[in-house]
Amino acid sequence: MMDLDNLGYDDSRTLNKKRGEILTAARKLFIEQGIDRVSMQVIAEAASITRRSLYNYYESKEKIAVDIQILNLTAVSFFDTWNILGKSAGEVRAIIKDILENHLQEYMFISCFDIFFSKGYPDRKYVDFMEREIRSREYGTVLDLSDPSSVDFAEFATIDMLIAYTQRLVMRLVRESLSFKDVEDEVNLLCSLLTN
Amino acid sequence: MFYHIEDKALSRTILKTRRRILETSFGLFARNGIFKTTMVDIADAVGLTRRTLYNHYDTKEDLAVLLHKLLLGDVLDNCNYKLEPEEMDREGIKHCLVSLYDYISKDQDRLSFTVYFDQYARERNDLIGEENLFVNYLLANTQIIDYFSHLKKRGVFRDETVSPELMAKICFESLIAYMERISFRSEAHKEQGIVRYHDFVLLIDKLLRGIEGASS
Numbered sequence: 001m002m003d004l005d006n007l008g009y010d011d012s013r014t015l016n017k018k019r020g021e022i023l024t025a026a027r028k029l030f031i032e033q034g035i036d037r038v039s040m041q042v043i044a045e046a047a048s049i050t051r052r053s054l055y056n057y058y059e060s061k062e063k064i065a066v067d068i069q070i071l072n073l074t075a076v077s078f079f080d081t082w083n084i085l086g087k088s089a090g091e092v093r094a095i096i097k098d099i100l101e102n103h104l105q106e107y108m109f110i111s112c113f114d115i116f117f118s119k120g121y122p123d124r125k126y127v128d129f130m131e132r133e134i135r136s137r138e139y140g141t142v143l144d145l146s147d148p149s150s151v152d153f154a155e156f157a158t159i160d161m162l163i164a165y166t167q168r169l170v171m172r173l174v175r176e177s178l179s180f181k182d183v184e185d186e187v188n189l190l191c192s193l194l195t196n
Numbered sequence: 197m198f199y200h201i202e203d204k205a206l207s208r209t210i211l212k213t214r215r216r217i218l219e220t221s222f223g224l225f226a227r228n229g230i231f232k233t234t235m236v237d238i239a240d241a242v243g244l245t246r247r248t249l250y251n252h253y254d255t256k257e258d259l260a261v262l263l264h265k266l267l268l269g270d271v272l273d274n275c276n277y278k279l280e281p282e283e284m285d286r287e288g289i290k291h292c293l294v295s296l297y298d299y300i301s302k303d304q305d306r307l308s309f310t311v312y313f314d315q316y317a318r319e320r321n322d323l324i325g326e327e328n329l330f331v332n333y334l335l336a337n338t339q340i341i342d343y344f345s346h347l348k349k350r351g352v353f354r355d356e357t358v359s360p361e362l363m364a365k366i367c368f369e370s371l372i373a374y375m376e377r378i379s380f381r382s383e384a385h386k387e388q389g390i391v392r393y394h395d396f397v398l399l400i401d402k403l404l405r406g407i408e409g410a411s412s
Contacts (some may be wrong), residue, residue: 036232052331115315118308118379157399159376175318186366188357193366193406 019057020039022047026064031108035065035116062095062122069113070108071128081186082163085155089195096166096187100173100180107170114167139183158194164192197270198222202342213349216264217242221259226305230260230316257323263312267306268333274299279339286404289343293400297375301396307379314372332370340364347408354407367403374399 004016004023008073011019025046029038038059044054058064073079076099084092098108120126172178198218213300221238228237235256239249253259275295279288301307310330318325324331335341344360347353354363372395 032346034231036229081230114377154402158402160377161370161374161399162379165370168369168373173319185358185362186369189355189363190366190370193354193403 004071006070007190014145015057018047018049022049022054022057023064026061027068027072027105028080030068030112031105031146032066035061035112040189055159060122061119063125065113065116066108066122069126070111073129076103076106079137080126082159083137084159084162084195086196089191092162092195093191095186096162096169096191097184099166100169100183104170104174106176107167109170134137162190162194197266204306209253213244214277217249217252217291218259218263219246221256222263222309225260225263225312226308229312230256232240252393257320259318260313261328262327263309264317266329267309268337271296271299272337274407284339284343284346286408289340290397291402292340293371294397296338297396297400301375301378307375311376311379330372333366333367335361336366340367344407352408363407366405370403371396371400389395 004011004020009016022043026038026043029042029046038061040054040058041051043061043064044051047054058067081095081099084095109171169183173180173183198215217238220242224233224237225281233256234267235249235333236246238259239246239255242249253262255307275292286297286347289317298373299306300310307325314330328336331412347352348356
Protein backbone atom coordinates (compact mmCIF):
# COMPACT_ATOMS: atom_id res chain seq x y z
CA MET A 1 0.00 0.00 0.00
CA MET A 2 1.31 3.40 -0.88
CA ASP A 3 1.63 6.16 1.64
CA LEU A 4 0.08 9.19 0.01
CA ASP A 5 0.61 11.66 2.83
CA ASN A 6 3.23 13.54 0.86
CA LEU A 7 0.82 14.46 -1.90
CA GLY A 8 -1.33 16.82 0.13
CA TYR A 9 -4.82 15.53 -0.68
CA ASP A 10 -7.68 15.70 1.75
CA ASP A 11 -9.18 12.32 0.88
CA SER A 12 -11.41 9.98 2.84
CA ARG A 13 -9.94 6.56 3.46
CA THR A 14 -11.83 5.00 0.55
CA LEU A 15 -10.78 7.75 -1.84
CA ASN A 16 -7.24 7.43 -0.65
CA LYS A 17 -7.25 3.71 -1.33
CA LYS A 18 -8.62 4.23 -4.83
CA ARG A 19 -6.08 6.95 -5.53
CA GLY A 20 -3.33 4.55 -4.49
CA GLU A 21 -4.67 1.94 -6.89
CA ILE A 22 -4.75 4.44 -9.72
CA LEU A 23 -1.16 5.47 -9.09
CA THR A 24 0.04 1.86 -8.83
CA ALA A 25 -1.65 0.92 -12.09
CA ALA A 26 -0.42 4.04 -13.87
CA ARG A 27 3.15 3.60 -12.70
CA LYS A 28 3.29 0.11 -14.12
CA LEU A 29 1.94 1.30 -17.48
CA PHE A 30 4.25 4.32 -17.61
CA ILE A 31 7.32 2.19 -16.98
CA GLU A 32 6.33 -0.43 -19.52
CA GLN A 33 5.30 1.89 -22.32
CA GLY A 34 6.68 5.35 -21.61
CA ILE A 35 4.44 8.16 -20.41
CA ASP A 36 3.70 9.50 -23.87
CA ARG A 37 2.11 6.28 -25.09
CA VAL A 38 -0.27 5.78 -22.18
CA SER A 39 -3.73 7.37 -22.27
CA MET A 40 -6.20 8.20 -19.49
CA GLN A 41 -8.50 5.55 -20.95
CA VAL A 42 -5.85 2.85 -20.57
CA ILE A 43 -5.06 3.95 -17.01
CA ALA A 44 -8.75 3.83 -16.11
CA GLU A 45 -9.04 0.30 -17.48
CA ALA A 46 -5.96 -0.87 -15.60
CA ALA A 47 -7.30 0.60 -12.35
CA SER A 48 -10.73 -0.94 -13.05
CA ILE A 49 -12.67 2.30 -12.95
CA THR A 50 -14.47 4.26 -15.63
CA ARG A 51 -12.72 7.04 -17.47
CA ARG A 52 -15.18 9.52 -16.05
CA SER A 53 -14.42 8.61 -12.45
CA LEU A 54 -10.69 8.70 -13.17
CA TYR A 55 -11.17 12.34 -14.14
CA ASN A 56 -12.64 12.96 -10.68
CA TYR A 57 -9.24 12.15 -9.25
CA TYR A 58 -6.96 13.53 -11.92
CA GLU A 59 -7.56 15.91 -14.76
CA SER A 60 -4.61 14.62 -16.79
CA LYS A 61 -1.97 11.91 -16.97
CA GLU A 62 0.65 14.60 -16.43
CA LYS A 63 -0.71 15.20 -12.94
CA ILE A 64 -0.71 11.48 -12.25
CA ALA A 65 2.91 11.29 -13.35
CA VAL A 66 3.89 14.14 -11.04
CA ASP A 67 2.30 12.39 -8.05
CA ILE A 68 4.07 9.13 -8.87
CA GLN A 69 7.37 10.94 -9.22
CA ILE A 70 6.97 12.62 -5.82
CA LEU A 71 6.19 9.28 -4.17
CA ASN A 72 9.09 7.65 -5.99
CA LEU A 73 11.68 10.21 -5.02
CA THR A 74 10.52 9.91 -1.42
CA ALA A 75 10.53 6.11 -1.52
CA VAL A 76 14.13 5.93 -2.70
CA SER A 77 15.21 8.83 -0.43
CA PHE A 78 16.56 10.41 -3.57
CA PHE A 79 18.06 13.50 -1.99
CA ASP A 80 19.67 11.65 0.91
CA THR A 81 21.04 8.99 -1.38
CA TRP A 82 22.79 11.47 -3.62
CA ASN A 83 24.22 13.51 -0.81
CA ILE A 84 27.62 12.15 -1.75
CA LEU A 85 29.89 15.17 -1.64
CA GLY A 86 33.17 13.98 -0.18
CA LYS A 87 32.18 10.33 0.01
CA SER A 88 34.66 7.68 -1.04
CA ALA A 89 34.47 5.59 -4.21
CA GLY A 90 33.48 2.59 -2.12
CA GLU A 91 30.49 4.36 -0.61
CA VAL A 92 29.30 5.67 -3.95
CA ARG A 93 29.66 2.21 -5.42
CA ALA A 94 27.49 0.82 -2.63
CA ILE A 95 24.82 3.45 -3.35
CA ILE A 96 24.69 2.62 -7.05
CA LYS A 97 24.67 -1.11 -6.32
CA ASP A 98 21.77 -0.68 -3.93
CA ILE A 99 19.81 1.21 -6.58
CA LEU A 100 20.43 -1.41 -9.23
CA GLU A 101 19.52 -4.25 -6.91
CA ASN A 102 16.59 -2.77 -5.03
CA HIS A 103 15.17 0.25 -6.81
CA LEU A 104 15.14 -0.56 -10.51
CA GLN A 105 11.43 0.17 -10.92
CA GLU A 106 11.61 3.50 -9.14
CA TYR A 107 14.59 4.63 -11.17
CA MET A 108 13.00 3.43 -14.39
CA PHE A 109 10.12 5.70 -13.63
CA ILE A 110 12.40 8.62 -12.81
CA SER A 111 13.98 8.21 -16.26
CA CYS A 112 10.58 8.03 -17.98
CA PHE A 113 9.56 11.15 -16.10
CA ASP A 114 12.66 13.09 -17.08
CA ILE A 115 12.21 12.16 -20.71
CA PHE A 116 8.55 13.07 -20.81
CA PHE A 117 8.90 16.39 -19.02
CA SER A 118 12.07 17.49 -20.76
CA LYS A 119 10.23 20.57 -22.00
CA GLY A 120 8.91 21.68 -18.62
CA TYR A 121 6.49 20.60 -15.92
CA PRO A 122 2.68 20.85 -16.07
CA ASP A 123 2.34 22.90 -12.88
CA ARG A 124 4.21 24.20 -9.86
CA LYS A 125 3.52 21.17 -7.68
CA TYR A 126 6.64 19.26 -8.65
CA VAL A 127 8.92 22.27 -8.70
CA ASP A 128 7.70 23.29 -5.25
CA PHE A 129 8.28 19.78 -3.97
CA MET A 130 11.85 19.76 -5.28
CA GLU A 131 12.64 23.13 -3.78
CA ARG A 132 11.23 22.12 -0.42
CA GLU A 133 13.20 18.89 -0.37
CA ILE A 134 16.47 20.42 -1.38
CA ARG A 135 16.19 23.27 1.09
CA SER A 136 15.29 21.01 3.98
CA ARG A 137 18.39 18.81 3.64
CA GLU A 138 21.54 19.05 5.59
CA TYR A 139 24.53 18.48 3.43
CA GLY A 140 27.71 16.83 4.59
CA THR A 141 30.03 19.49 3.30
CA VAL A 142 29.62 23.24 3.30
CA LEU A 143 26.95 23.58 0.69
CA ASP A 144 24.50 26.39 1.00
CA LEU A 145 22.20 26.18 -2.01
CA SER A 146 20.65 29.55 -1.27
CA ASP A 147 24.11 30.95 -1.95
CA PRO A 148 25.26 29.56 -5.31
CA SER A 149 28.73 31.09 -5.02
CA SER A 150 29.51 28.79 -2.09
CA VAL A 151 28.81 25.62 -4.08
CA ASP A 152 31.66 23.63 -5.51
CA PHE A 153 30.33 23.00 -8.97
CA ALA A 154 33.08 20.57 -9.86
CA GLU A 155 31.78 18.21 -7.21
CA PHE A 156 28.22 18.96 -8.16
CA ALA A 157 28.84 18.05 -11.78
CA THR A 158 30.36 14.77 -10.68
CA ILE A 159 27.26 13.87 -8.70
CA ASP A 160 25.12 14.85 -11.63
CA MET A 161 27.07 12.63 -13.92
CA LEU A 162 26.85 9.68 -11.54
CA ILE A 163 23.09 10.10 -11.21
CA ALA A 164 22.71 10.35 -14.98
CA TYR A 165 24.92 7.34 -15.46
CA THR A 166 22.98 5.29 -12.91
CA GLN A 167 19.72 6.12 -14.65
CA ARG A 168 21.21 5.05 -17.93
CA LEU A 169 22.38 1.79 -16.43
CA VAL A 170 18.89 1.13 -15.12
CA MET A 171 17.49 1.68 -18.62
CA ARG A 172 20.06 -0.64 -20.12
CA LEU A 173 19.43 -3.31 -17.50
CA VAL A 174 15.72 -3.30 -18.12
CA ARG A 175 15.64 -2.76 -21.86
CA GLU A 176 18.71 -4.64 -22.99
CA SER A 177 18.73 -7.37 -20.35
CA LEU A 178 22.37 -6.84 -19.44
CA SER A 179 23.73 -9.01 -16.67
CA PHE A 180 24.51 -7.54 -13.26
CA LYS A 181 28.07 -8.78 -13.59
CA ASP A 182 28.74 -6.64 -16.69
CA VAL A 183 27.18 -3.65 -15.03
CA GLU A 184 29.14 -4.12 -11.84
CA ASP A 185 32.48 -3.87 -13.62
CA GLU A 186 31.41 -0.62 -15.23
CA VAL A 187 30.15 0.83 -11.97
CA ASN A 188 33.34 -0.07 -10.11
CA LEU A 189 35.49 1.58 -12.73
CA LEU A 190 33.51 4.76 -13.08
CA CYS A 191 33.23 5.26 -9.32
CA SER A 192 36.93 4.89 -8.87
CA LEU A 193 37.54 7.37 -11.69
CA LEU A 194 35.17 10.05 -10.48
CA THR A 195 35.45 9.89 -6.71
CA ASN A 196 38.24 10.03 -4.19
CA MET B 197 24.03 18.60 -42.88
CA PHE B 198 21.02 18.09 -45.12
CA TYR B 199 23.17 18.60 -48.17
CA HIS B 200 24.96 15.31 -47.80
CA ILE B 201 22.51 13.50 -49.99
CA GLU B 202 23.92 13.90 -53.45
CA ASP B 203 22.73 11.37 -55.91
CA LYS B 204 23.55 12.20 -59.50
CA ALA B 205 20.72 10.00 -60.73
CA LEU B 206 18.09 12.17 -59.07
CA SER B 207 16.67 15.30 -60.56
CA ARG B 208 17.17 18.63 -58.86
CA THR B 209 13.53 18.96 -57.93
CA ILE B 210 13.52 15.61 -56.18
CA LEU B 211 16.67 16.50 -54.26
CA LYS B 212 15.13 19.77 -53.23
CA THR B 213 11.99 18.05 -51.95
CA ARG B 214 14.03 15.49 -50.06
CA ARG B 215 16.05 18.16 -48.36
CA ARG B 216 12.88 19.89 -47.31
CA ILE B 217 11.51 16.63 -45.95
CA LEU B 218 14.72 15.95 -44.03
CA GLU B 219 14.95 19.43 -42.62
CA THR B 220 11.34 19.49 -41.50
CA SER B 221 11.27 16.00 -40.04
CA PHE B 222 14.50 16.69 -38.15
CA GLY B 223 12.83 19.64 -36.48
CA LEU B 224 9.71 17.63 -35.67
CA PHE B 225 11.68 14.69 -34.27
CA ALA B 226 13.80 17.01 -32.17
CA ARG B 227 10.84 18.90 -30.75
CA ASN B 228 8.26 16.15 -30.28
CA GLY B 229 10.33 13.00 -30.06
CA ILE B 230 10.42 10.20 -32.58
CA PHE B 231 7.64 8.15 -30.99
CA LYS B 232 5.16 10.99 -31.13
CA THR B 233 5.90 12.12 -34.68
CA THR B 234 3.97 10.39 -37.45
CA MET B 235 4.41 10.34 -41.20
CA VAL B 236 1.18 12.34 -41.43
CA ASP B 237 2.67 15.07 -39.22
CA ILE B 238 5.71 15.19 -41.45
CA ALA B 239 3.68 15.31 -44.66
CA ASP B 240 1.52 18.11 -43.24
CA ALA B 241 4.50 20.12 -42.07
CA VAL B 242 6.29 19.85 -45.41
CA GLY B 243 3.10 20.52 -47.31
CA LEU B 244 3.03 17.25 -49.21
CA THR B 245 0.35 14.60 -49.43
CA ARG B 246 1.03 11.46 -47.49
CA ARG B 247 1.26 9.52 -50.71
CA THR B 248 3.98 11.78 -52.10
CA LEU B 249 5.92 11.51 -48.86
CA TYR B 250 5.81 7.73 -49.08
CA ASN B 251 7.24 7.93 -52.58
CA HIS B 252 10.37 9.39 -51.05
CA TYR B 253 10.66 7.53 -47.76
CA ASP B 254 8.97 4.30 -46.72
CA THR B 255 8.80 4.72 -42.96
CA LYS B 256 9.67 7.20 -40.27
CA GLU B 257 12.31 4.72 -39.09
CA ASP B 258 14.06 5.10 -42.46
CA LEU B 259 13.91 8.85 -42.09
CA ALA B 260 15.16 8.84 -38.51
CA VAL B 261 18.05 6.49 -39.30
CA LEU B 262 19.07 8.55 -42.31
CA LEU B 263 18.95 11.78 -40.31
CA HIS B 264 20.97 10.21 -37.55
CA LYS B 265 23.61 9.10 -40.04
CA LEU B 266 23.77 12.58 -41.55
CA LEU B 267 24.04 14.20 -38.14
CA LEU B 268 26.78 11.89 -36.90
CA GLY B 269 28.66 12.27 -40.16
CA ASP B 270 28.45 15.99 -39.62
CA VAL B 271 29.54 15.70 -36.01
CA LEU B 272 32.66 13.80 -36.95
CA ASP B 273 33.41 16.19 -39.83
CA ASN B 274 33.26 19.08 -37.43
CA CYS B 275 35.38 17.59 -34.69
CA ASN B 276 39.08 17.22 -35.07
CA TYR B 277 38.77 13.60 -34.23
CA LYS B 278 41.41 12.34 -36.60
CA LEU B 279 44.43 12.98 -34.49
CA GLU B 280 47.97 12.79 -35.83
CA PRO B 281 50.25 10.43 -33.89
CA GLU B 282 52.01 13.33 -32.17
CA GLU B 283 48.67 14.72 -31.00
CA MET B 284 47.68 11.49 -29.33
CA ASP B 285 47.90 12.77 -25.81
CA ARG B 286 45.47 13.84 -23.14
CA GLU B 287 45.04 17.34 -24.57
CA GLY B 288 44.36 15.99 -28.05
CA ILE B 289 41.72 13.55 -26.88
CA LYS B 290 40.20 16.17 -24.63
CA HIS B 291 39.87 18.54 -27.58
CA CYS B 292 38.20 15.84 -29.59
CA LEU B 293 35.64 15.08 -26.86
CA VAL B 294 34.96 18.72 -26.12
CA SER B 295 34.48 19.66 -29.76
CA LEU B 296 32.10 16.75 -30.14
CA TYR B 297 30.07 17.98 -27.24
CA ASP B 298 30.25 21.57 -28.43
CA TYR B 299 28.93 20.70 -31.83
CA ILE B 300 25.98 18.72 -30.53
CA SER B 301 24.98 21.02 -27.72
CA LYS B 302 25.38 24.29 -29.63
CA ASP B 303 22.04 23.65 -31.25
CA GLN B 304 19.16 22.50 -29.06
CA ASP B 305 17.64 20.53 -31.96
CA ARG B 306 20.79 18.51 -32.49
CA LEU B 307 21.02 17.65 -28.83
CA SER B 308 17.36 16.70 -28.54
CA PHE B 309 17.44 14.65 -31.71
CA THR B 310 20.49 12.70 -30.53
CA VAL B 311 18.87 11.96 -27.19
CA TYR B 312 15.51 10.99 -28.68
CA PHE B 313 17.10 8.85 -31.34
CA ASP B 314 19.15 6.97 -28.80
CA GLN B 315 16.08 6.17 -26.75
CA TYR B 316 14.15 5.18 -29.81
CA ALA B 317 16.94 2.96 -31.08
CA ARG B 318 17.21 1.23 -27.72
CA GLU B 319 13.53 0.38 -27.74
CA ARG B 320 13.38 -0.60 -31.38
CA ASN B 321 16.72 -2.32 -31.73
CA ASP B 322 15.11 -4.97 -33.88
CA LEU B 323 14.55 -2.24 -36.46
CA ILE B 324 17.51 0.01 -36.07
CA GLY B 325 20.44 -2.10 -34.98
CA GLU B 326 22.98 -1.76 -32.21
CA GLU B 327 25.61 -0.27 -34.48
CA ASN B 328 23.45 2.83 -34.75
CA LEU B 329 23.48 3.57 -31.05
CA PHE B 330 25.36 6.78 -30.41
CA VAL B 331 27.88 5.16 -28.10
CA ASN B 332 28.76 2.37 -30.53
CA TYR B 333 29.07 4.82 -33.38
CA LEU B 334 31.48 6.96 -31.41
CA LEU B 335 33.51 3.96 -30.32
CA ALA B 336 33.87 2.87 -33.92
CA ASN B 337 34.68 6.31 -35.33
CA THR B 338 36.87 8.10 -32.82
CA GLN B 339 40.36 7.24 -31.66
CA ILE B 340 39.65 7.00 -27.98
CA ILE B 341 40.26 3.23 -27.92
CA ASP B 342 43.59 3.74 -29.73
CA TYR B 343 44.55 6.31 -27.16
CA PHE B 344 43.76 4.01 -24.25
CA SER B 345 45.68 1.13 -25.89
CA HIS B 346 48.58 3.50 -26.30
CA LEU B 347 48.44 4.39 -22.58
CA LYS B 348 48.34 0.74 -21.72
CA LYS B 349 51.42 0.06 -23.82
CA ARG B 350 53.25 2.84 -22.01
CA GLY B 351 52.19 1.32 -18.69
CA VAL B 352 50.26 4.35 -17.44
CA PHE B 353 46.78 2.92 -17.69
CA ARG B 354 44.52 3.07 -14.68
CA ASP B 355 43.96 -0.65 -14.33
CA GLU B 356 45.98 -3.22 -16.24
CA THR B 357 43.18 -5.78 -16.06
CA VAL B 358 40.67 -3.56 -17.85
CA SER B 359 40.48 -3.57 -21.63
CA PRO B 360 40.80 -0.25 -23.46
CA GLU B 361 37.49 -1.04 -25.17
CA LEU B 362 35.59 -1.30 -21.90
CA MET B 363 37.23 1.83 -20.54
CA ALA B 364 36.30 3.77 -23.68
CA LYS B 365 32.74 2.50 -23.50
CA ILE B 366 32.39 3.67 -19.92
CA CYS B 367 33.75 7.09 -20.81
CA PHE B 368 31.26 7.55 -23.61
CA GLU B 369 28.33 6.07 -21.70
CA SER B 370 28.86 8.44 -18.82
CA LEU B 371 29.47 11.49 -21.01
CA ILE B 372 26.38 10.76 -23.08
CA ALA B 373 24.34 10.20 -19.93
CA TYR B 374 25.44 13.58 -18.69
CA MET B 375 24.65 15.20 -22.01
CA GLU B 376 21.16 13.74 -21.94
CA ARG B 377 20.69 15.11 -18.49
CA ILE B 378 21.77 18.57 -19.54
CA SER B 379 19.41 18.47 -22.48
CA PHE B 380 16.51 17.65 -20.16
CA ARG B 381 17.60 20.32 -17.78
CA SER B 382 17.88 23.11 -20.25
CA GLU B 383 14.11 23.42 -20.57
CA ALA B 384 12.65 21.76 -17.51
CA HIS B 385 14.98 23.22 -14.96
CA LYS B 386 14.94 26.75 -16.22
CA GLU B 387 12.04 27.42 -13.90
CA GLN B 388 13.72 25.69 -11.03
CA GLY B 389 16.83 27.79 -11.10
CA ILE B 390 18.56 25.60 -8.54
CA VAL B 391 21.05 23.74 -10.62
CA ARG B 392 23.44 25.72 -12.75
CA TYR B 393 25.14 24.28 -15.78
CA HIS B 394 28.45 22.79 -15.16
CA ASP B 395 31.47 22.64 -17.21
CA PHE B 396 31.49 19.55 -19.32
CA VAL B 397 35.19 20.04 -19.93
CA LEU B 398 35.81 19.64 -16.27
CA LEU B 399 34.27 16.19 -16.23
CA ILE B 400 36.14 15.08 -19.32
CA ASP B 401 39.33 16.26 -17.70
CA LYS B 402 38.54 14.42 -14.50
CA LEU B 403 37.82 11.19 -16.39
CA LEU B 404 40.95 11.38 -18.49
CA ARG B 405 43.14 12.28 -15.54
CA GLY B 406 41.67 9.37 -13.62
CA ILE B 407 42.39 6.97 -16.43
CA GLU B 408 45.94 8.13 -16.81
CA GLY B 409 46.56 9.18 -13.26
CA ALA B 410 46.97 5.92 -11.43
CA SER B 411 50.59 5.21 -12.00
CA SER B 412 51.93 8.69 -12.73
